[in-house]
Amino acid sequence: MENKEVLLEVNNLKVYYPVKGSTIFSKKEYVKAVDGISFNVYKKEAFGIVGESGCGKSTTGHAIVGLVRPTSGEIKLHGESILGEKNRHSKEMARKIQIIFQDPYSSLDPRFTVGACIKEPLDEHKIGTPAEREETVRRLMAEVGLNSEQYTRYPHEFSGGQRQRIGIARSLTLRPELIICDEPVSALDVSIQAQILNLMKELKEKRGLTYIFISHNLSVVHHLCDRIAVMYLGHIVEITAKDELFDNPLHPYTKALLSAIPVPDPTINTMKAEIQGDVPSPRHPPLGCCFHTRCPFATDECSKKVPELREIAPEHFVACHFAESL
Numbered sequence: 001m002e003n004k005e006v007l008l009e010v011n012n013l014k015v016y017y018p019v020k021g022s023t024i025f026s027k028k029e030y031v032k033a034v035d036g037i038s039f040n041v042y043k044k045e046a047f048g049i050v051g052e053s054g055c056g057k058s059t060t061g062h063a064i065v066g067l068v069r070p071t072s073g074e075i076k077l078h079g080e081s082i083l084g085e086k087n088r089h090s091k092e093m094a095r096k097i098q099i100i101f102q103d104p105y106s107s108l109d110p111r112f113t114v115g116a117c118i119k120e121p122l123d124e125h126k127i128g129t130p131a132e133r134e135e136t137v138r139r140l141m142a143e144v145g146l147n148s149e150q151y152t153r154y155p156h157e158f159s160g161g162q163r164q165r166i167g168i169a170r171s172l173t174l175r176p177e178l179i180i181c182d183e184p185v186s187a188l189d190v191s192i193q194a195q196i197l198n199l200m201k202e203l204k205e206k207r208g209l210t211y212i213f214i215s216h217n218l219s220v221v222h223h224l225c226d227r228i229a230v231m232y233l234g235h236i237v238e239i240t241a242k243d244e245l246f247d248n249p250l251h252p253y254t255k256a257l258l259s260a261i262p263v264p265d266p267t268i269n270t271m272k273a274e275i276q277g278d279v280p281s282p283r284h285p286p287l288g289c290c291f292h293t294r295c296p297f298a299t300d301e302c303s304k305k306v307p308e309l310r311e312i313a314p315e316h317f318v319a320c321h322f323a324e325s326l
C-alpha cells in the first residue's frame with residue numbers, strides 16, 4: 001500500500017457477554033466473543049476479517065461501529081478515542097463510521113419509503129434543509145445504480161441486490177471515512193454478488209473510502225481486500241497482505257481455511273490441511289493457544305503458553321509458537 005496513514009487503531013479490544021444463570025454464589029461466567037485483539041487499518045485500504053461463524057469477526061465490527069459496547073480496550077480514529085464514558089461511542093466520532101449489514105431487508109424499516117430510509121441519518125443529524133436532504137438522497141440513489149424515481153417505493157418492492165444498494169446508499173449519507181461491511185454479499189445470489197462487490201470497489205476508489213470487510217468467504221475477501229486478518233475463537237491468528245496470505249500462509253488454521261477453498265478442476269490434486277473436531281465454546285476457551293485442541297502440530301507448550309502475534313516477515317504477523325518452522 002502506498003498510503004500508510006493509520007485511520008483506525010484497535011488496541012486489546014475485548015467484548016465479553018455475561019452468561020445468564022450465573023448466581024451470586026457461583027463464579028461469574030462470560031462468553032469471550034472477542035478476547036484482546038489489536039490491529040490498525042490504513043486510510044483508503046480495504047481490510048478483511050475472515051473466520052468461521054462464531055469467531056468474533058462480526059462482534060469486532062459491531063464494537064467498532066458502536067452497536068455493542070466493548071468490555072475493555074481502545075478504539076481510535078485519527079489517533080482520537082471514539083469511546084466515551086463507560087465505553088459508549090461518542091456521537092460525533094460515530095458519524096464517521098457506518099455499517100452495511102448482511103441482510104439489507106431487516107435493516108430497512110418496511111413502513112418507510114426507500115427515500116425516507118436513506119434520508120433518516122440526515123434527518124437525525126439535522127443536516128441541510130428538507131429539500132437539500134431529498135436532493136442528496138436522489139443523488140446517492142443514482143450513484144449506487146438505483147433509479148431516483150424509486151424514491152417513493154417501499155423496501156419489499158425491491159430485489160435482494162437492489163436492497164443492498166439501498167443499504168450502501170444509506171451508509172454513505174453522512175459521508176463516513178470508514179465503512180464496516182458485515183458479510184454484505186453472503187445473502188445474495190452469486191451473479192448479484194459480483195455486481196455489488198464491483199460497486200463497492202468503484203465507490204471506494206471514487207470517494208476515497210476505507211473498508212473493514214467481514215466475511216467467511218475467502219474468495220470474496222480476496223477480490224476486494226488489500227490486507228486480511230484471520231480470526232479464530234475471539235483472537236487474531238494471522239494478519240498480512242492479501243497475496244502474501246494466499247501464497248504463504250503461516251498459521252495452521254489459515255492453511256486449513258485456504259485448503260478448504262474448492263478448486264473447479266478435478267484433475268488438480270489439492271493438499272488438504274486437515275483439522276480435527278469442532279470449534280470449542282467461547283464460554284470455556286482452551287488455555288494456551290486457542291487453536292491447540294484442533295492443531296495437528298500442537299505440543300505441551302501450546303496448551304500452556306498463549307502465542308503472541310509476532311512479525312515473522314515484513315508486515316506478516318502470526319500468533320503461533322512455531323510459525324517459522326511449520
Ligand code: SF4
Pocket residue numbers: 251252253289290291292293295296297298299302307319320321322323
Ligand atoms: Fe498449533 Fe501450537 Fe502454533 Fe497453536 S501455537 S497454532 S497449537 S503449533
